Amino acid sequence: MKANPLSMRFARRVMAHAGFIVIAWLLIAVLAKGMAPSWKSVALDGDFDYLPSTQNSVAGGRLLDRAFKGTRARSQMVLVFAKDDEPFATRDHLLGLDVLRRLYHRLGEVCWQRSERIACGDVPPDEPMLPQPDMLPNAASGDVTPIVDSTELTVEAGANSGEGAADSADTKPVILDERSNSAQRWLGAAVEAFDQAIEIDADFYKLLGDRVPSRAPTAYEPRLAIAYQDRGELARFRCADPALIEEDLASAKVLAPNIESSTIPIAERDLDEWQVLLDVYSWKEPVIGAQLRRTHARIAVLPLASELAATGNIELLTQLRQIVEQCVQYQREYLRADELAQADDLQVRITGSAAIGGETLLAASSAIAYTESFTIIMILIILAVVYRAPLLVAVPLVTIAVAVMVATAAVTTLAGISASSPGLGLDLKVYTTSRIFVVVILFGAGTDYCLFLISRLREEAAIHPWPVACERALGGVSSALLGSALTTIVGLGMMWFAEFGKFHHTGPVIAICLGIGLLVCMTLTPACLRLLGPIVFWPNKITSSDRRPVISLLPSRSPSGAEQPANRVTEHRRMNGGSRAWNAASIALTRYPIWTLAAGWLLLIMPAIGGRIHERDVTYDLSGQLPQTAGSRQGMQTLDRNFGVGEFAPISVLALARVDQDEATLTATRTRLTESLYDIDGVRRVRSLTDPLGDFPPEREMSLLSKEAWRRRALQNHRLSRIHFVANEPQFTDRLIRLDVIVQEDPFSQAAAVKLKTIEDETRRVLQSQTGESGASWELYYTGTTASIVDLREVTLRDTRRIKIAVILAVLAVLIIVLRRVVLSLYLIATVLLSYYATLGLTYWFFRAIDGPDFLGLDWKLPLFLFVILVAVGQDYNVYLVTRIIEERRRLGSLAAVRRAVARTGGIVTACGIVMAATFLSMTASAWWPPVIAWLGLTTPNAAGEFQQTTLRGITELGFALAVGVLIDTLYVRTVLVPSFVVLQDRFRRRYLS
Numbered sequence: 001m002k003a004n005p006l007s008m009r010f011a012r013r014v015m016a017h018a019g020f021i022v023i024a025w026l027l028i029a030v031l032a033k034g035m036a037p038s039w040k041s042v043a044l045d046g047d048f049d050y051l052p053s054t055q056n057s058v059a060g061g062r063l064l065d066r067a068f069k070g071t072r073a074r075s076q077m078v079l080v081f082a083k084d085d086e087p088f089a090t091r092d093h094l095l096g097l098d099v100l101r102r103l104y105h106r107l108g109e110v111c112w113q114r115s116e117r118i119a120c121g122d123v124p125p126d127e128p129m130l131p132q133p134d135m136l137p138n139a140a141s142g143d144v145t146p147i148v149d150s151t152e153l154t155v156e157a158g159a160n161s162g163e164g165a166a167d168s169a170d171t172k173p174v175i176l177d178e179r180s181n182s183a184q185r186w187l188g189a190a191v192e193a194f195d196q197a198i199e200i201d202a203d204f205y206k207l208l209g210d211r212v213p214s215r216a217p218t219a220y221e222p223r224l225a226i227a228y229q230d231r232g233e234l235a236r237f238r239c240a241d242p243a244l245i246e247e248d249l250a251s252a253k254v255l256a257p258n259i260e261s262s263t264i265p266i267a268e269r270d271l272d273e274w275q276v277l278l279d280v281y282s283w284k285e286p287v288i289g290a291q292l293r294r295t296h297a298r299i300a301v302l303p304l305a306s307e308l309a310a311t312g313n314i315e316l317l318t319q320l321r322q323i324v325e326q327c328v329q330y331q332r333e334y335l336r337a338d339e340l341a342q343a344d345d346l347q348v349r350i351t352g353s354a355a356i357g358g359e360t361l362l363a364a365s366s367a368i369a370y371t372e373s374f375t376i377i378m379i380l381i382i383l384a385v386v387y388r389a390p391l392l393v394a395v396p397l398v399t400i401a402v403a404v405m406v407a408t409a410a411v412t413t414l415a416g417i418s419a420s421s422p423g424l425g426l427d428l429k430v431y432t433t434s435r436i437f438v439v440v441i442l443f444g445a446g447t448d449y450c451l452f453l454i455s456r457l458r459e460e461a462a463i464h465p466w467p468v469a470c471e472r473a474l475g476g477v478s479s480a481l482l483g484s485a486l487t488t489i490v491g492l493g494m495m496w497f498a499e500f501g502k503f504h505h506t507g508p509v510i511a512i513c514l515g516i517g518l519l520v521c522m523t524l525t526p527a528c529l530r531l532l533g534p535i536v537f538w539p540n541k542i543t544s545s546d547r548r549p550v551i552s553l554l555p556s557r558s559p560s561g562a563e564q565p566a567n568r569v570t571e572h573r574r575m576n577g578g579s580r581a582w583n584a585a586s587i588a589l590t591r592y593p594i595w596t597l598a599a600g601w602l603l604l605i606m607p608a609i610g611g612r613i614h615e616r617d618v619t620y621d622l623s624g625q626l627p628q629t630a631g632s633r634q635g636m637q638t639l640d641r642n643f644g645v646g647e648f649a650p651i652s653v654l655a656l657a658r659v660d661q662d663e664a665t666l667t668a669t670r671t672r673l674t675e676s677l678y679d680i681d682g683v684r685r686v687r688s689l690t691d692p693l694g695d696f697p698p699e700r701e702m703s704l705l706s707k708e709a710w711r712r713r714a715l716q717n718h719r720l721s722r723i724h725f726v727a728n729e730p731q732f733t734d735r736l737i738r739l740d741v742i743v744q745e746d747p748f749s750q751a752a753a754v755k756l757k758t759i760e761d762e763t764r765r766v767l768q769s770q771t772g773e774s775g776a777s778w779e780l781y782y783t784g785t786t787a788s789i790v791d792l793r794e795v796t797l798r799d800t801r802r803i804k805i806a807v808i809l810a811v812l813a814v815l816i817i818v819l820r821r822v823v824l825s826l827y828l829i830a831t832v833l834l835s836y837y838a839t840l841g842l843t844y845w846f847f848r849a850i851d852g853p854d855f856l857g858l859d860w861k862l863p864l865f866l867f868v869i870l871v872a873v874g875q876d877y878n879v880y881l882v883t884r885i886i887e888e889r890r891r892l893g894s895l896a897a898v899r900r901a902v903a904r905t906g907g908i909v910t911a912c913g914i915v916m917a918a919t920f921l922s923m924t925a926s927a928w929w930p931p932v933i934a935w936l937g938l939t940t941p942n943a944a945g946e947f948q949q950t951t952l953r954g955i956t957e958l959g960f961a962l963a964v965g966v967l968i969d970t971l972y973v974r975t976v977l978v979p980s981f982v983v984l985q986d987r988f989r990r991r992y993l994s
Contacts, residue, residue: 011475011526015467018527025524029402032409039408042415043432045361046309047622048788050501055791060654060781067727067736073278073303075313077320078352078648079103082297082638083345090207091331091339092346096283096298097204098327099348101197102220103280103300105227106323108193110274112234112266115186187238193280194231197224200284211334217256219263221330225256226263233266273315276306279720287711287718291693297642301352308357308622317350317358324348351635352648353785356623359632363625363952364432367926371436371959374922374929375443382915383447387454391536395528396450403520404442407513408435414512429505436923436955437510437865442517444919445488445873448912449521452477452880455908457529461542470530478522480883483818484876485518487811491872494806498799500792502861507868582906585975586899593980593987600976604838604968611840615863616797619856620789621748625953627927628854649747650687650740651756653677653763654781660734661776669770669778670737674698676766677741680758687740692721694742740784747785753793756786793860800864807871808833815875819882827981828882831973832874836867839965847957859954866961873916874969877909881974885982894986898979906975913970920966923959926951 014021044050051058064072081088081096088096201224212222219226232248235241252259282300283293292299302320306312328348335343379400383393411430418426456477460469492514495507529536589596626633639645655673667690674686675698685694692715715721727736741759745752760782767778808829815825840863848855884905888897930951 007478008475010478011471014474014523014526015471015530018530021523021527022531025402025520029405032406036409037412037416039412039430039435042412042419043430045311045432046307047502047792049307049309051788051791051795052499055795056781057783057787057791060652060783060787063654063656063781064783067729067732068723069729071278071723071728073305075304075306075308075354075357076352076648077302077304077317077350077354078635078639079300080297080349080351080635080638082347082642085296086345087295088298091335091343094204094207095327095331095346095348097200097207098330099324100282100284100300101200101204101224102323102327104193104197104200105224105230106274107277107280108190108197108230109266109269110271110277111186111190111193113271114275115183115190116267118186119180119183187234190234191231194227194234197227198231201227208334211336213333219256219259223255225252225259228252228255229259229263230266273312273319276304276312276316278303278305281720287714288693288720294642297638299639299643304354306354308353309361310357311361313354313358314361317355320350347638349631349635349638351632351639355632355635356626359626359630360622360952361432367923367952367955368436370925370929371922372439374925375440375919378918378922379443379447379915382911382918386911389537389540391532391538392454395525395536396447398528399450399521399525400443400446402524403446403517404439406520407442407516408438410516411509411512428509429501430509431502431506433955434506434509437506438513440919440923441510442513444916445485445514446517446521447915448876449481449518450525451908451912451915452481453525458542461534466534467530470526474526480880481518481522483814483883484879485514486818487814487875487879488872489514490810490814491807491868494810495803495868497806498803500795500799503799503803503864582903585906586902589902589976589979590895590898590983593983596976596980597984600972600980601834604834607841608834608837609841610844611837614844615840617844617857618860618863619748619858620793620860621856624856625859627951627953646684646742646744646747649785650742651759651786652783653739653741653759654783655737655767656779656781657735658777658779665774665776666734666737672766672770673737673739673763676762677739677759680762682744682755683741684744685742689721689725690716692716692718692725748789752786753790756782756790796860796864803864804867807868811871811875815879818879819886824882824982824985828875828878828978831977832871832969835874835965835968835973836870839870839961839968840866842964843957843961846960859957861954862958862961865958866965869962870965870969873966877913877970877974878978880909881905881978895983898982902979909974910970913966917963917966920959920962924956927956
């Protein structure tokens with residue numbers, strides 16, 4: 001069999017420099033592992049952050065960042081205390097107050113630390129510096145001039161001076177005044193937080209009564225002595241009344257005699273994870289507290305400056321859980337026996353966008369760990385079963401380990417350069433979950449490449465000396481490996497044309513890693529085999545039986561019917577081969593190609609139709625990624641039952657005038673917008689500056705001196721209202737109207753998306769009417785969960801259409817170049833499309849059957865990733881089979897070539913397909929392995945008596961789908977649909993030509 005001259009030249013060079021290649025790759029791997037940044041250090045996460053900047057929700061988010069500089073909460077954690085059907089008992093109030101007093105004290109610590117960092121200039125430009133407008137001590141509510149960012153002050157001062165660098169020193173007092181002003185405001189916030197903590201502590205101790213445990217007091221139990229200590233030290237720092245200082249410090253000593261020795265200065269406390277905390281709102285707030293409590297539930301809201309997918313949310317969530325656990329443990333000390341028996345009736349959950357984001361990141365880390373471990377275990381088992389030779393197991397594993405280290409180091413280095421030097425134009429990012437795809441595809445594809453090479457080496461070594469066999473084996477498979485890998489690399493690379501950032505970057509990153517993996521496998525593996533020699537097959541031996549057929553694919557007779565001479569029979573036997581099963585299968589499948597082809601397509605048509613119908617039945621529910629046992633998901637369900645999840649995920653409507661408007665115009669526009677929104681069916685509340693909680697709809701009547709009227713005015717001047725609805729940047733203060741609309745629908749649902757369109761149409765109509773009356777021009781923006789989901793759905797559907805076309809055309813082009821058969825290439829594309837839709841249909845039916853009524857649809861990322869990977873990877877085995885058919889045709893007839901190619905490649909391609917399916921199946925390990933080891937009694941439950949299961953539903957679904965799809969491609973498409981079509985095509989060509 002004559003190999004490609006270029007392939008043979010490449011093979012000769014690899015064999016000639018085998019020792020150097022092994023040393024070079026091992027050295028590169030060590031350097032890569034030691035010098036390149038880790039994946040975790042450069043990985044990004046989140047979904048909404050990577051939408052195109054042209055989307056309305058992204059533009060609205062940028063507007064909020066500019067208008068509410070330093071005070072905008074980008075995410076939140078919500079503590080939910082709830083009971084099923086009973087009102088709160090004393091024991092429940094005690095636990096809630098204990099948690100609350102510690103949280104307010106922690107807020108005070110954070111505000112004090114932030115004040116000192118601002119005063120010292122140790123604050124990054126993008127970190128929140130500005131506190132709530134009414135937190136300056138003794139300042140009149142609402143009577144605070146908005147603070148301008150120090151950077152803008154510097155620029156403006158320099159521009160107005162007209163002296164450039166000569167007057168730069170004049171800007172320093174302005175910056176210092178701004179910094180001092182901001183620092184003083186955060187100190188005021190700390191004072192208020194300590195006051196609130198001490199007030200709640202007094203309520204807690206009063207309710208505790210005679211339950212105080214007999215053990216020695218600490219800084220936190222039974223009284224919050226550390227709050228008195230910190231307030232006294234803060235008063236001393238601010239040079240307050242000495243009598244107040246002495247009173248607080250003395251109180252702290254009385255409550256905890258060892259308080260001074262047991263606490264450390266505020267500046268030395270490790271609060272890095274808490275620096276994103278902006279405030280705490282709870283049911284104990286005098287003005288808004290009524291909105292945060294129900295008969296069976298209480299909540300505390302922690303607004304955060306970090307995005308929901310910030311990696312710091314993991315540690316923050318962990319520490320918040322520790323605070324709750326400490327309070328639960330202390331409760332077990334002071335409750336009486338009869339109360340302790342019923343203490344578990346109170347459910348304490350941590351939820352909110354940041355909690356969901358933190359648990360999602362934890363689940364992603366867990367999924368990655370399980371995937372990597374199970375991938376290695378499965379590859380090890382499969383290689384051991386296939387080869388039963390230790391060195392043949394070790395060589396592929398070493399090769400793939402080197403490939404993973406070098407490839408991941410390459411992309412993390414490029415990502416780090418891209419982030420640190422944006423001017424270079426290197427737009428490359430990596431994401432937390434991208435590592436799963438890199439590891440799985442590198443291990444699966446890398447093992448396949450090694451299996452192909454070793455299989456060919458076994459053939460060649462039976463009739464050639466070892467050095468020649470290694471050279472001929474590499475030369476014989478190089479073209480097939482390169483062609484099959486190119487389909488995957490080019491297909492994944494087409495994701496570069498996506499608008500959505502995660503799609504845009506993930507595909508090329510995997511393609512780069514796969515290209516490096518291919519290079520390693522085509523150089524390091526043959527070099528290792530060449531150096532080790534035939535001993536790699538120990539304890540087995542290579543004999544001529546490896547070339548001898550078990551049954552004959554064609555009768556050993558001449559066309560006239562006479563038996564062939566002995567030497568011809570020997571040559572014929574040498575050209576045939578394969579196991580008995582694959583020889584028999586190749587004959588059976590090609591004997592009646594029409595029936596085989598028809599039956600093969602019909603068997604996949606039904607699931608394919610189901611897949612086509614349900615392709616868009618996907619869910620964008622972020623909390624739905626987590627299992628039902630996840631604390632944040634259970635907390636969200638509890639929150640929804642008692643308050644309605646929409647209360648914490650409103651649709652924010654932003655109306656921005658092109659020029660400043662007077663107060664009367666702003667008020668009139670705000671009122672008209674509010675009234676029109678209340679007229680929309682399904683709108684529950686509209687929050688605004690005039691009605692911050694949305695509990696005074698237009699039809700609600702009240703007198704000017706009624707209690708409700710006084711409460712409404714108090715709400716308008718509350719710090720939450722001022723920071724949420726009034727822009728602190730002067731250029732937006734008189735131009736921006738913000739409304740938060742709460743609707744009945746689930747924020748993640750399609751019904752909420754429809755409601756958003758109705759709100760948009762109505763809001764635009766009102767603003768156009770206002771423009772006609774006053775001449776003011778308005779721009780309209782939307783933010784919030786629903787708006788982001790709508791934009792995400794729009795962008796991903798658009799990307800899916802674009803990438804599908806690009807991938808099909810790119811893979812088709814590669815197939816035509818490699819195979820030089822246009823019709824056959826088109827047919828191969830058709831077969832992978834059939835397997836894609838059949839896989840999608842089977843996956844949809846499988847998870848719907850498992851989840852039952854809780855099934856909302858497949859994860860929204862699954863269809864695109866399944867399509868790209870299946871179309872690209874699925875062609876590998878087809879390319880390897882067809883290239884072998886073309887190679888055999890040079891010596892045999894068409895039918896014999898097909899049969900021999902199927903027989904000779906059947907075992908190895910099936911093994912490769914099983915390897916790839918096993919690696920994809922390892923993506924599901926985090927879903928089923930924890931319950932298995934729990935059932936076996938090999939793990940212990942957590943404090944709540946539950947076995948922790950951290951998995952991402954999307955990863956589990958995609959792993960299952962890819963495993964099923966690869967098995968369909970390997971065992972069915974490549975075995976049944978492709979050979980039968982090739983035989984029919986050859987018959988048609990012969991008849992047509994004759």
